[in-house]
Amino acid sequence: MAVVETRGLKKQFGEVKAVDGVDLSSKEGEFLVLLGPSGCGKTTLLRLIAGLEQPTAGEVLIGGQVVNGLPPRARKIAMVFQSYALYPHMTVFNNIAFSLKAQGVDKAARQEKVEWATSILGIDKLLQRRPRQLSGGERQRVALARCLVREPTVFLLDEPLSNLDAQLRASARDELQQLQQRIGITTIYVTHDQVEAMGMGDRIAVMYQGQIRQLGTPREIYDEPGDTFVATFLGSPPMNLVERDTHLIGFRPEHFLPKGVPEVQDNLVTFSFPVTRVEYLGADRLVYGVVAGTSGDTKTMARLPSTVTVPIEPGGDYEFVVPAKELKFFDRDTGLRTGPKPL
Amino acid sequence: MASLKRRAKRIAFYGAVAAFCFFAASPFLFMLTTMFRQDRDLYRVGKDSLFFKLPPTLDHLRLLFFDTNYTTYLQNSFFIGVLVVVITLIIAIPAAYSLARLTGRWGEQAGILVFLVYLVPPTLLFIPLFQVVVKLGLNNTLWSLVLVYPTITIPFCTWLLMGFFKSIPRDLEEQAMVDGYSRITAFLRVVMPLSLSGVIAVVVFTFALTLHEFIYALTFVSASDQRTISVGVPTELIRGDVFFWQSLLAAAVIVAIPVAIVYSFFLDRLVAGFTGGAVKG
Numbered sequence: 001m002a003v004v005e006t007r008g009l010k011k012q013f014g015e016v017k018a019v020d021g022v023d024l025s026s027k028e029g030e031f032l033v034l035l036g037p038s039g040c041g042k043t044t045l046l047r048l049i050a051g052l053e054q055p056t057a058g059e060v061l062i063g064g065q066v067v068n069g070l071p072p073r074a075r076k077i078a079m080v081f082q083s084y085a086l087y088p089h090m091t092v093f094n095n096i097a098f099s100l101k102a103q104g105v106d107k108a109a110r111q112e113k114v115e116w117a118t119s120i121l122g123i124d125k126l127l128q129r130r131p132r133q134l135s136g137g138e139r140q141r142v143a144l145a146r147c148l149v150r151e152p153t154v155f156l157l158d159e160p161l162s163n164l165d166a167q168l169r170a171s172a173r174d175e176l177q178q179l180q181q182r183i184g185i186t187t188i189y190v191t192h193d194q195v196e197a198m199g200m201g202d203r204i205a206v207m208y209q210g211q212i213r214q215l216g217t218p219r220e221i222y223d224e225p226g227d228t229f230v231a232t233f234l235g236s237p238p239m240n241l242v243e244r245d246t247h248l249i250g251f252r253p254e255h256f257l258p259k260g261v262p263e264v265q266d267n268l269v270t271f272s273f274p275v276t277r278v279e280y281l282g283a284d285r286l287v288y289g290v291v292a293g294t295s296g297d298t299k300t301m302a303r304l305p306s307t308v309t310v311p312i313e314p315g316g317d318y319e320f321v322v323p324a325k326e327l328k329f330f331d332r333d334t335g336l337r338t339g340p341k342p343l
Numbered sequence: 344m345a346s347l348k349r350r351a352k353r354i355a356f357y358g359a360v361a362a363f364c365f366f367a368a369s370p371f372l373f374m375l376t377t378m379f380r381q382d383r384d385l386y387r388v389g390k391d392s393l394f395f396k397l398p399p400t401l402d403h404l405r406l407l408f409f410d411t412n413y414t415t416y417l418q419n420s421f422f423i424g425v426l427v428v429v430i431t432l433i434i435a436i437p438a439a440y441s442l443a444r445l446t447g448r449w450g451e452q453a454g455i456l457v458f459l460v461y462l463v464p465p466t467l468l469f470i471p472l473f474q475v476v477v478k479l480g481l482n483n484t485l486w487s488l489v490l491v492y493p494t495i496t497i498p499f500c501t502w503l504l505m506g507f508f509k510s511i512p513r514d515l516e517e518q519a520m521v522d523g524y525s526r527i528t529a530f531l532r533v534v535m536p537l538s539l540s541g542v543i544a545v546v547v548f549t550f551a552l553t554l555h556e557f558i559y560a561l562t563f564v565s566a567s568d569q570r571t572i573s574v575g576v577p578t579e580l581i582r583g584d585v586f587f588w589q590s591l592l593a594a595a596v597i598v599a600i601p602v603a604i605v606y607s608f609f610l611d612r613l614v615a616g617f618t619g620g621a622v623k624g
Contacts, residue, residue, distance in 0.1 A: 052517050073523045085514035089536045098532075102523030150522070 002063030002076075002153035002186060003028055004049060009058035011044055011210075018044040020210030021058070029184040031177070033201035035191060037233070041210040042190045046156050049188065051075050063153055073102070078147035079156040082163070084139045086131035086146075092118075093127040096146045103150075117145040120179070137168045144179070155180070155187040161196060173199060194234050198222065206230050225250070225328065228335040237286065240300045242271075243293035243332060247341050250328040253286070253303035258310045259319040268321040269343060273300065275316050287312055371596065378403055378593035385588065403589035407580075413594060415568050416575035419485055420598075423571060424553040426489045431496040431549045432542070438497070439504035440530060444513070454505045461498035465558045468494070476563050487563040488571065492553055500545040507541035508534060540612045547606060554598065572598055 004026045011019040019041045026032045034042040047053045049060055051072035059066050067075050078099075086095050093114055100110045118124040121141040131139060140160060147155060160176070161169045177200045180187050191197055197204050198218045205215045206229075214226040225231035225239070231250050232238040240256065241248045259270060271291050279286040285304040290297035302320060304312075312318065329338045377385065379399035387396070407413050442450040442457070472491055473482070481487040511534055519529035535542070553571075560574045570578070576594040580587040 050521060052520070071525065072517070072520045073525065077521060079518070079521045081514045081518060083512060083514050085512065085518035087515060087519075087533055098519070099522035102528075146522070 003061075004032075004154055004186060004188060005061040005064075006045070006049070007059045007061070009045070009048060009060065010056045011041075011048055011053060012056045017210050019048060019055075022210075022212055024205060024212060024215070026186050026188065027202070029186055031180050031187045031189065031200060031202045033189045033191060033197040033204045034207055035194060035197040035201075035204050035233075036207035038192055040207045042192075042207045043158055044210075045207070046079075046158055046188060046190050049154075050077055050079050050156050076153045077156055078150045078152035078154070080140075080143045080147055080158065080160045082159040084131075084143040084160075084163070086134075086139055086142055088131050090130075091127065092123065092129050092131070092134070092142050095131070095142055096149055099146065099150045113149045114145075117148040120148065121145050136164050137172065140164060140172060144176070148183070152185065155185050157187065157189045159191055160189075161191075162193070169196075176200065194236070198234070206233060208233070224337075226337050228330050231328065231330070237301045237303065239328070240291070240298070241330070242291050242298045242300065243295055244341070244343065245294055246332050247338060248330040248332055248335075249343070250330060251322045251326055253301045254305075255322050255326040256300070256302040256320050257304065257308065257322075258312070259321050261308055261310060262321060262323060264323065267324045269324050269327060270319055270321050271300075273302070273318050273320040275312055275314055275318060277314050278312055282306070285312070289318075371599070374592040374596045378589045378596060380589060382589075403587070404593055406587065407590040407593050411579045411590075412567055412570070412575060413579075416570055416572045417598070419569065419575075420554055420571045420573070423485055423488050423492070424550045427492045427496060427553050428546050428549045430489070430493050431500050431545065434493065435497050435500040435504055435545065436535075436542075439501045440508050440534070442501065443505045443508035450505075454502055457498045458502040461495065461502070465495065465556075469558050469562050472559070473562055481563075483564055483566050483569060485564070485569055488553070488556075488560060491559050491563065492549075492556065495556075496545075496549045496552060500549065503545060503548075504538065504541050507538045511537050543609050543612045547609065551602070554602070 004024075006022050006024045009019055009022045009024075010017070022041075022045060024045075034045060036042045044053060048055050049062075051060075051067065051070060051074075055068065059068055061067065062075055062077070072079075087098065090098065096114045096117060097110045100113060105113070114127070115124065118127065121144055123138060123141045123145060126134065126138060126142070131142070134142065140163070143160065157176075161172050164172055173196060189196075189200065201218055203215060203217055204221050206213045206221060208229050214221055214230045216224075221230060222234055225234065228241060228248060228250070232241065235252060237253050239250045239252050241250050243249075256271075256273075259268075262268065273287075273289045273291060275287055275289040277288040279288070283306055285306070285308075287302040287304060289300055289302075291300040292298075304310075327340070329341050330336060331338050376395070379401070380395060381397050381400050381402075384395060384397040438457075439454075442454045444450070446453065472494070476482050476487040476491065479487075479490070481490060515533050515537075516526070516529045519533045520526060524532065555573055556571075557573050560571045564570055564574070567575070567579075572594070576591065580591045580594065
């Protein structure tokens, strides 16, 4: 087990700054998620840590040791690629044992280790198959087993669930997290899926344009976003932002409720909310409308749980409230979080 | 009624296949039968057919093996073929891999340039190359051909293999590098096994070229004991206007049939090799 750290890490491809000065430090045995939209540099950051790319500037440390210039094989890492990268010409057994061969592990020990890893992942019946004979979920497990047998100090996972169908993804998420907790190896997990990130991560680093915009626990990232990018990237539907003078007021759709619904009646901020459309989604109702801002009306959404039965019709003008403590304030120009402002 | 129709279709299909096979194989059939025919049987003006009228004879084979340098030509061709295959693989594999992987966008342009070199015909090149061969003191030796043939085979094979290496996902090599291998061992253990079809295609192409190449073999080598099959056989068995047809055809068949049998073992791989390179290149 080891801590992964990057110091002022930069990677430029021609004019494009893929990773632009990242300082990141994982904790021992932590499940750290790199979350961001596609093209934000999260995979490049992972590849820099793995040694598959050489940084333009900055340092990568694994277990307190600078590993810049060390080839991937010397970094004691294991990686799962998005494509799983199973060797098509080898059986499952040989795929898993391949890295052990490189370490010079003898045949009996290889057998033992492969059996150990495959029994953990429940794929011990597939050892003689070839990758093309496996389903997506089985391939993913083989890729994980291949990582496990190496007993690495760090796990690097690049969107390992994105090739699975939705149902399988939910169960794979659960298994992957349990596995990580059981073996306790520091894991860096790249994804663009906020549900995966929120559900699995001990901490999340939200990346955008090659930089880490915020690093924190899922709760911190969601409840206390550091800027408007993080505020709108997480949450579905995203946080509403309404302009007031030099700042933006943010509030989550689930906190935006018809007047009279919240049990606590004091410290509520009231907005006039003309409704344009209502979507009934079973567990929730999504209510679309506008809220008046400084420079015009802003499209705003409310998410009402099915327990709120207040009738809302399109075309009606309603009064909605937000608890004052749920209002977040951001600077209009920089997008950064600021302290509370008068409304 | 339906089954009758289906049967008729099958018969028509296999009939067409058989006719095509016969058409393709008929030159070999003609060669195989002719090599055993007596002169009097072969030269009956206006009455020629594929069928023996007189008993078969081994005289022409005897002439080929004992009165000409045929066995030396076989050895020479085989010697050159093997060496040129080895040289081509040693140079084309690393060249193709680096062009496919390591030089970014320039790789593709360079690959096309390399292929253009292949398109320059030997009929233009043999004069300057002859000077090179003479300067190196290699004229009239097999080594001149060992040196010159790779100038044809390497560009083509580099281009062919490039398409192959490109079709192999980088992830696989990178995974191998994470799994504890260097780039070279990752290449040998992951990329090479997956490119086997391409390598077989290269071996077959190169070996076949050295067997049938004529212009260089004719111009660079004149000593009888240094000739290859492609030049040695016609120069010895066509004397003036006398063609030793049976021995000539025997000389060709003896080379062609073993080569064809060896190729047939790799046929699937070979087709995958040429098409794979072409489509993904």
